[in-house]
Amino acid sequence: MEFTHFNENGHAKMVDVSEKNETQRKAVARGYIKMNPETIQMILDKKMKKGDVLSVAQVGGICGAKKTWDLIPMCHNILLTGADISFEIADDKVWIEATVKTTGKTGVEMEALTAVSITALTIYDMCKAVDKNMIIGDIKLLEKRGGKSDFLLK
Numbered sequence: 001m002e003f004t005h006f007n008e009n010g011h012a013k014m015v016d017v018s019e020k021n022e023t024q025r026k027a028v029a030r031g032y033i034k035m036n037p038e039t040i041q042m043i044l045d046k047k048m049k050k051g052d053v054l055s056v057a058q059v060g061g062i063c064g065a066k067k068t069w070d071l072i073p074m075c076h077n078i079l080l081t082g083a084d085i086s087f088e089i090a091d092d093k094v095w096i097e098a099t100v101k102t103t104g105k106t107g108v109e110m111e112a113l114t115a116v117s118i119t120a121l122t123i124y125d126m127c128k129a130v131d132k133n134m135i136i137g138d139i140k141l142l143e144k145r146g147g148k149s150d151f152l153l154k
Contacts, residue, residue, distance in 0.1 A: 028112060068114040109144050
């Protein structure tokens with residue numbers, strides 16, 4: 001397997017996708033932010049001074065997916081056809097799952113991973129006044145559909 005982001009001189013380049021076919025593409029990523037159970041309860045009770053943490057984080061994650069090309073140097077600027085963030089609350093974790101879709105020549109894996117990351121960072125920002133020990137972790141791609149090959153984490 002070869003890296004595709006290097007030119008013949010070994011310097012960074014953006015991959016040329018002009019010859020690729022447009023297909024429907026989808027990526028799903030997941031990760032968590034771990035925190036004190038009391039912090040989770042404050043989120044659920046909507047008692048954070050900065051507002052409704054999960055609603056703001058959801059919007060932040062979608063905005064992050066839309067701006068991935070501006071954050072990751074070799075990502076293409078692609079038109080997203082959909083982006084959604086969902087949450088699963090555990091005793092000491094908020095699990096975040098992002099689903100991103102497009103019809104285009106390149107996939108949306110980086111957009112899904114960025115959406116999870118920005119969502120977790122938004123939660124961190126909104127809760128840091130009451131919990132200094134939060135940990136963001138286990139951010140990974142679960143699924144990629146479209147293009148030459150599909151991927152499903154087993």
